[in-house]
Amino acid sequence: MSKLRVAVLGAKGRIGSEAVRAVEAADDMELVAALGRGDKLETLAETGAQVVVELTNPASVMGNLDFCVRHGIHAVVGTTGWTDERLAHLRTSLDASPTTGGEAPTPSTGVLIAPNFSIGAVLTMKFAAQAARYFESVEVVELHHPNKADAPSGTATRTAQLIAAARAEAGCAPQPDATVTALDGARGADVDGVPVHAVRLRGLLAHQEVLLGGEGETLTIRHDSLHHSSFMPGILLGVRRVVTTPGLTFGLEHFLDLG
Amino acid sequence: MSKLRVAVLGAKGRIGSEAVRAVEAADDMELVAALGRGDKLETLAETGAQVVVELTNPASVMGNLDFCVRHGIHAVVGTTGWTDERLAHLRTSLDASPTTGGEAPTPSTGVLIAPNFSIGAVLTMKFAAQAARYFESVEVVELHHPNKADAPSGTATRTAQLIAAARAEAGCAPQPDATVTALDGARGADVDGVPVHAVRLRGLLAHQEVLLGGEGETLTIRHDSLHHSSFMPGILLGVRRVVTTPGLTFGLEHFLDLG
Amino acid sequence: MSKLRVAVLGAKGRIGSEAVRAVEAADDMELVAALGRGDKLETLAETGAQVVVELTNPASVMGNLDFCVRHGIHAVVGTTGWTDERLAHLRTSLDASPTTGGEAPTPSTGVLIAPNFSIGAVLTMKFAAQAARYFESVEVVELHHPNKADAPSGTATRTAQLIAAARAEAGCAPQPDATVTALDGARGADVDGVPVHAVRLRGLLAHQEVLLGGEGETLTIRHDSLHHSSFMPGILLGVRRVVTTPGLTFGLEHFLDLG
């Protein structure tokens, strides 16, 4: 089997350099380019890159993706800063991208944008949302290093929102809570009715626990991120799947087989 | 909305008496009969029971279900001891059960048999099997009270088998393990390649943890069963869904919406 | 060896009836009386009780202890509502209690008052306070059933206070926390500088986790109370030790050998 020809954009960054190593180490991939600031995009076409891993910054990502889509190069994107306008623009360019021939030509280029490439984080959110309707109580505890500036974490807030949406759709009753007297803050932050607690502890990196409780039992889903290398399996998975998934996909969860 | 007419068989047992209370407490159900050893099955027909919760024993269950199926009464079954022969017999009687009228009459009676009515336990197995292919390492730790006679628990063994099957289907590599010198038993029991560890501790009831580990991250799914009342939400869910699910369903997971 | 003659006051209550069973089941004890509301205290003297387990209520406890101390009966007390005045009164009566004979007669009656008879809870507080000075960060997460009226729990508040006092005594720096933007309540309640988070979840009873974090490592001490029978080992330990510990002892931790 011939190897997938992969290029990394933003190859000098912390995640980018890790991605370079991960692609090199993957048996089924060949690293054909590792571009940093100032390098020319033409290299991508010249080296015959089939998939680009885009790990630059919001100022560069649109130009980079325009180039890729025009040249029929698939992209796996970790860069943030996506707005509805940007997504609409990207969809338009994808519609005009090179097509497979045949009677009903369709755009064949695929782009995966993922806010989080950690498979563990994505599964935690997915499972939490699926389970939430079957339990009376759900709370989120996230734990991070004490240098973090925001509380709760974006991931915890997003998780709580997904949980709340799933419960609303299923018509769940509000969570039971008989608290009458409480110290300020004791019951956590309220995110759409889901209590979220943020712990800041030296020694930790990034951790999240979703606690679900029903009559006589609890279910706990915990994700521990111990190193940013945890993004690599998700990036490689994205590379392998994006080549057969034309159009725009938002969120790594769509590439996970959870049947 | 009229209430579901529900009867409990085995109503004097530990789980059965709990089921009686749970049905009585449910807004959308009416308890029409609570039968114990020696009570007549005819009562089910006389009271117009629509669903029976069958919590007796392997010696009684087949007769009870024959009666139900013949009378078009749906059944939710927690009794154990199912063999291929018994399941085949039950399917045959279901095929001959009263049908909905119309041009293409189909058997309308539904039977749900569930080895485990704890929604938390069922979700743990489901999620573990779904996640297993995305992590290099998976191990199971189950923890129970020290009066338990078997190790590991049936649930832990079943969970490990489901994990192993999912990994085999996805073509996962064997789990990494560089152990060269080990004390006997240190690495747990081997269930189809998945290490399973059994802890026995005074004070515990029934708990299970599935640990999944990949590059830089771990995902932990933990189920704590603190009281056998944990079966009640699953039994009530079964009662509500079995009336619109003709034929035989094996396993509560088929009644959970995990879309 | 002759058995300790033990009486239970408040024997009809939830904890009291459990204590009756625990004393009966203990090899080295004999239950000589189990008194409820309206029963006469004289029974204690008549039956030759050596130790009384006092599990009544704030309105009765002082009278009961006065009787015990006057008759040289040791007491293990779980009743709450202790004030400085009450403790001072009790100390005074103990000073006048029957003495051992000899040249330097000393009061021989012992009274143990314990706000918490769970050995696990007591050890959690003790260990947390001991460890707190060696870690940069300490937070407390308590988890209870959703019918609880106060948040955080009294035990969690007390634990945080002990931690804060130990850190102050050791001259620890304030905990690191770079939080700039936070949702209200996300960082928990502040108890003397120690963040305390309260989770309320159906299915839980009473649980507490102390998280300590330093450079590259964390230490977690977790107590799970799954049944109020957890008070029994502490009560029995108190009974065995109070007979050789004259005077007033406040807190079960003084009876634990932590050398």
Place this chain on the structure above:
Amino acid sequence: MSKLRVAVLGAKGRIGSEAVRAVEAADDMELVAALGRGDKLETLAETGAQVVVELTNPASVMGNLDFCVRHGIHAVVGTTGWTDERLAHLRTSLDASPTTGGEAPTPSTGVLIAPNFSIGAVLTMKFAAQAARYFESVEVVELHHPNKADAPSGTATRTAQLIAAARAEAGCAPQPDATVTALDGARGADVDGVPVHAVRLRGLLAHQEVLLGGEGETLTIRHDSLHHSSFMPGILLGVRRVVTTPGLTFGLEHFLDLG
């Protein structure tokens, strides 16, 4: 206050280079020498080092310590390979080390040898041994990366031995365990009667959990080591305390105030 003059031996190693940085970052210390293979020990005397952090190897450590003791330089030693003979030799040289003047001259040089400088690991062992006698059941679960060659870890084995010794001394009954049928290995390795389970999971570093269970409650003490920088606070603590602790001290626990 003048700063402690500290030298590091083995300064090029993984832990050594970390120790160099930690000493440099400590407000109350001054790094006066950082010696690697081939550097001369005389530097220690010339630079006026008061404390040496010894992180070399079993072949070098005895010579290094002989030099330190002869010159009245205190030492904090992380190098392994200690035998009874080596310890006896070291004690003899310490007896002959420079003394404080005065009428009752005593050796003033101190040496701390610690098999583990992680304060969290040391406290886990200490607390586990203290608590073990108060619970019917105790088991150890250790979790490491899958490249580890031995199972269980040395720390887990040592922890189980300390637990077993404490229980023996307190006259505890054997642990309850009604297991009749078990898969091979399910109940873990037996270390002096304490079951020890070893989990190997990609993504983990070094973790240990001691589970203690009694009537109605459990106590869990968990240590997570996420980076080898976790040794630094213990090394710095050793440096600060060894200067006022003449003679040989074995084990960091002796320098922790657990009053």
